[in-house]
Amino acid sequence: MTRVVVTSVGVIGPTATTWPGFVEALREGRAGGGPVTLFDASAFPTRIAAEVQGFDPAAALGEALRRCEGLACDVAPEEDRKTALGVAAALQCADAAAESAWGGRRLGVHLGTGLSSVTQAEVEAELAPWLDGEGRFDAAGYGAAAAGLASSAPWRHLTDEANRLILAALGASGPTTSNFSACAASAQAIGRAFLDIRSGRVVRALAGGMDSMVHPFGMISFMRLGALSTRNEAPLGASRPFDRARDGFLLGEGAAVLLLEEATAAAARGAEILAEIVGFGTSIDAHLITAPHPEGRGARLAMERALRDAGLEAGAIDYINAHGTGTPLNDSTESLAIASLWRGRGLEPPQVSSTKSMTGHLIAAAGAIEAAACVAALREGFLPPSIHIEALDPACEVPVVEATRGVPADVRYAMSNSFGFGGQNASLIFKRWEG
Amino acid sequence: MDGREVVITGLGVISAAGVGWAEVAAAQAVAPRAVEGFDASGFPAWAQVAYQVPSLRPQPYMKRRKDLKVMSRDAQLALVAAGLAVEDAGLDPREPGAWPFAAEDVALYMGVGLEPGDVTELGPAAAAARGADGRIDLEALGSVGIDRIPPLSALVTLPNMALAHVSINLELMGRGEALSPWGTAGLDAVAAAAESVARGQCDVALAGAADGDVDLSGVSRALRLGITGEGGAVLGEGGAFFVLEARQHAEARGQRWLARLARHVAHAAPTRQLGVFDAGLVGSVAEAALAGLAPGSPVAVVGASSGHPGWAAQERAALEDVLERRGGGAVEQRGGRVGWAGAASGLLELADALASRRASGGRESLVGLAWAPTGQASALVLDRVGEGGR
Numbered sequence: 001m002t003r004v005v006v007t008s009v010g011v012i013g014p015t016a017t018t019w020p021g022f023v024e025a026l027r028e029g030r031a032g033g034g035p036v037t038l039f040d041a042s043a044f045p046t047r048i049a050a051e052v053q054g055f056d057p058a059a060a061l062g063e064a065l066r067r068c069e070g071l072a073c074d075v076a077p078e079e080d081r082k083t084a085l086g087v088a089a090a091l092q093c094a095d096a097a098a099e100s101a102w103g104g105r106r107l108g109v110h111l112g113t114g115l116s117s118v119t120q121a122e123v124e125a126e127l128a129p130w131l132d133g134e135g136r137f138d139a140a141g142y143g144a145a146a147a148g149l150a151s152s153a154p155w156r157h158l159t160d161e162a163n164r165l166i167l168a169a170l171g172a173s174g175p176t177t178s179n180f181s182a183c184a185a186s187a188q189a190i191g192r193a194f195l196d197i198r199s200g201r202v203v204r205a206l207a208g209g210m211d212s213m214v215h216p217f218g219m220i221s222f223m224r225l226g227a228l229s230t231r232n233e234a235p236l237g238a239s240r241p242f243d244r245a246r247d248g249f250l251l252g253e254g255a256a257v258l259l260l261e262e263a264t265a266a267a268a269r270g271a272e273i274l275a276e277i278v279g280f281g282t283s284i285d286a287h288l289i290t291a292p293h294p295e296g297r298g299a300r301l302a303m304e305r306a307l308r309d310a311g312l313e314a315g316a317i318d319y320i321n322a323h324g325t326g327t328p329l330n331d332s333t334e335s336l337a338i339a340s341l342w343r344g345r346g347l348e349p350p351q352v353s354s355t356k357s358m359t360g361h362l363i364a365a366a367g368a369i370e371a372a373a374c375v376a377a378l379r380e381g382f383l384p385p386s387i388h389i390e391a392l393d394p395a396c397e398v399p400v401v402e403a404t405r406g407v408p409a410d411v412r413y414a415m416s417n418s419f420g421f422g423g424q425n426a427s428l429i430f431k432r433w434e435g
Numbered sequence: 436m437d438g439r440e441v442v443i444t445g446l447g448v449i450s451a452a453g454v455g456w457a458e459v460a461a462a463q464a465v466a467p468r469a470v471e472g473f474d475a476s477g478f479p480a481w482a483q484v485a486y487q488v489p490s491l492r493p494q495p496y497m498k499r500r501k502d503l504k505v506m507s508r509d510a511q512l513a514l515v516a517a518g519l520a521v522e523d524a525g526l527d528p529r530e531p532g533a534w535p536f537a538a539e540d541v542a543l544y545m546g547v548g549l550e551p552g553d554v555t556e557l558g559p560a561a562a563a564a565r566g567a568d569g570r571i572d573l574e575a576l577g578s579v580g581i582d583r584i585p586p587l588s589a590l591v592t593l594p595n596m597a598l599a600h601v602s603i604n605l606e607l608m609g610r611g612e613a614l615s616p617w618g619t620a621g622l623d624a625v626a627a628a629a630e631s632v633a634r635g636q637c638d639v640a641l642a643g644a645a646d647g648d649v650d651l652s653g654v655s656r657a658l659r660l661g662i663t664g665e666g667g668a669v670l671g672e673g674g675a676f677f678v679l680e681a682r683q684h685a686e687a688r689g690q691r692w693l694a695r696l697a698r699h700v701a702h703a704a705p706t707r708q709l710g711v712f713d714a715g716l717v718g719s720v721a722e723a724a725l726a727g728l729a730p731g732s733p734v735a736v737v738g739a740s741s742g743h744p745g746w747a748a749q750e751r752a753a754l755e756d757v758l759e760r761r762g763g764g765a766v767e768q769r770g771g772r773v774g775w776a777g778a779a780s781g782l783l784e785l786a787d788a789l790a791s792r793r794a795s796g797g798r799e800s801l802v803g804l805a806w807a808p809t810g811q812a813s814a815l816v817l818d819r820v821g822e823g824g825r
Binding site for chain 1: 558587602656704
């Protein structure tokens with residue numbers, strides 16, 4: 001069986017913008033989050049988010065363009081933080097792998113991506129000028145002007161624009177996919193890269209995801225669903241998965257990209273191996289578009305399939321990085337799914353935590369940054385904590401890592417869960433590298 | 436494909452050519468019609484026509500008809516195409532528990548398009564928040580405009596909701612992924628599903644794509660990305676799904692099959708400038724796909740140029756060159772029947788070609804191609820066409 005390993009990680013997130021920094025923040029239990037600074041949210045019901053501090057999207061996209069002569073990008077960087085975050089994390093990951101010459105290489109690029117939504121600038125450029133006083137839209141007037149509109153909306157909406165820029169910047173030739181399975185997108189993208197390498201289609205691939213919905217219409221879409229925390233006065237403690245008083249998730253933004261390689265190829269080039277990826281499972285709830293299955297049926301199926309794919313018994317798992325969003329429904333149904341899977345086999349569930357308590361919910365990028373957290377746990381030997389728990393919700397009957405800092409532990413196998421709107425689920429299993 | 440043989444046991448297709456494979460195959464000539472659904476009169480004349488599905492009715496496949504309010508056109512097209520495919524595979528999706536095997540084991544892989552819905556849906560909110568200078572007043576948006584945005588709007592515009600609606604209505608709980616590289620998503624989704632069947636992760640999978648982007652934002656986007664234009668492609672919509680099965684599984688239940696999935700090839704040559712059709716890339720993918728077929732065996736390569744006259748000429752030259760080196764084969768360009776259908780591009784043309792073979796009894800292998808403006812190309816090889824029974 002072909003073995004697949006992780007040899008590099010790039011992270012641009014709310015708690016850190018480097019891989020070492022991310023590991024350190026995870027170990028120290030340091031949370032991101034604060035008042036929204038990317039726009040004036042003062043009149044919004046939710047005015048907090050976990051933003052990436054100091055991120056310059058123009059510099060990130062400019063770096064990709066600098067690496068490839070003639071490469072063009074028609075998005076306005078400030079309008080497309082998502083793509084810029086993905087490109088930055090991928091280049092950070094590639095650079096850290098000490099592979100300066102990707103040119104001519106068949107390098108897979110598989111990224112999960114999220115809703116581009118509509119930005120304020122796009123509404124002002126593409127909608128407002130053709131609205132009358134009653135809010136009626138003059139479609140004919142819009143049509144006559146469409147060809148000359150300056151907005152970069154069409155380019156920003158392309159789901160695989162980041163893939164194009166990354167491949168071009170690295171001089172690589174694919175294969176490449178983008179995955180749009182909502183909050184499970186980047187976990188599924190990592191899974192796809194894993195399958196591609198295991199089946200021999202490629203030797204190495206960059207895999208992960210990116211997202212940023214911290215803009216007015218992006219945040220509104222979640223507010224209208226009632227999904228966001230409104231703890232505006234205490235943003236650092238707003239993300240509290242498994243806590244009895246959780247009231248929704250803290251919207252985050254960011255990107256994480258892992259370099260996956262066929263193990264012997266990684267060893268042959270002397271790469272430092274951070275962890276092994278051994279299992280991938282997906283499922284669909286087939287229940288409702290608005291809520292997970294009440295018994296966590298789909299979540300359990302994804303975990304079971306990942307275990308089967310890895311050839312593991314449930315008892316082998318030492319740690320689960322839960323999807324753990326901090327919404328009332330998610331955490332209880334996910335707990336139910338975990339408890340039923342393990343206790344149904346006469347086993348106590350492994351230690352569970354949600355690193356969203358620190359990073360917030362990165363939506364399409366969540367699976368990738370949480371895969372990175374699992375790699376850190378295996379590599380560094382600690383359980384990432386679930387911070388901000390004042391009173392564990394009795395409906396969450398799993399052993400939660402209630403701590404303010406990482407807990408030293410011998411972690412051999414770690415599972416990462418990602419569950420998306422629409423009932424799309426993914427579980428990944430990572431193993432400590434033991435040669 | 437390594438592992439078990441994977442065959443197509445059901446074909447569902449909906450396009451401007453018709454609803455269902457037989458209707459599609461019977462449609463001799465398909466022409467674009469005046470765009471319906473919004474006032475397109477301000478757009479250039481060539482953007483006022485499209486290959487639209489004239490009467491889209493997903494209701495027969497829906498468990499709860501009130502869900503129609505939260506289904507994008509992508510989702511409706513997907514549900515019809517998926518339902519047709521399942522019926523064609525000898526199953527009745529309208530019967531609860533229709534699957535004669537565990538629904539938990541039926542996978543669903545889908546190519547999804549760009550975000551459905553258009554910007555005009557935000558009209559009431561924008562009108563409430565628009566200041567005298569035409570800019571959006573965020574204080575007004577946050578306090579008044581917000582309530583004018585439908586609560587479930589995000590769940591309508593998430594592309595993967597098309598997959599969710601299919602899974603809910605057809606009760607599919609197997610493995611599932613929503614792939615979205617614009618242009619190759621459909622073929623890539625079928626290939627991912629086939630791999631899952633071949634590896635033994637499931638015996639049955641439903642796989643395909645749908646795209647219904649002929650709305651105001653979609654027309655504007657295609658125009659500005661250079662997909663459509665004077666002398667360019669015409670926008671289209673539609674959906675195509677295959678039921679894939681392990682051959683042994685299909686034959687054990689007495690189900691005829693239409694073709695075997697023999698091979699998938701995907702290359703990327705990222706374009707420095709978006710929207711430049713790369714005939715060389717498409718040709719190289721076709722060449723790699725054809726390498727898996729017996730030399731000289733009859734084959735038709737179904738192009739990816741989506742009816743764009745300029746692209747079609749480049750593509751034909753590249754493919755004829757490849758086929759000449761191989762020693763024979765035909766080029767088919769069916770984009771003039773379906774237009775540019777985003778995520779369903781390529782797959783829709785391949786389904787169109789398979790439907791015609793089914794009607795005519797044609798048995799040559801088919802190589803379906805797809806191309807994305809971001810510089811990716813995929814090919815899917817169907818061989819043993821028509822050998823699996825009636």
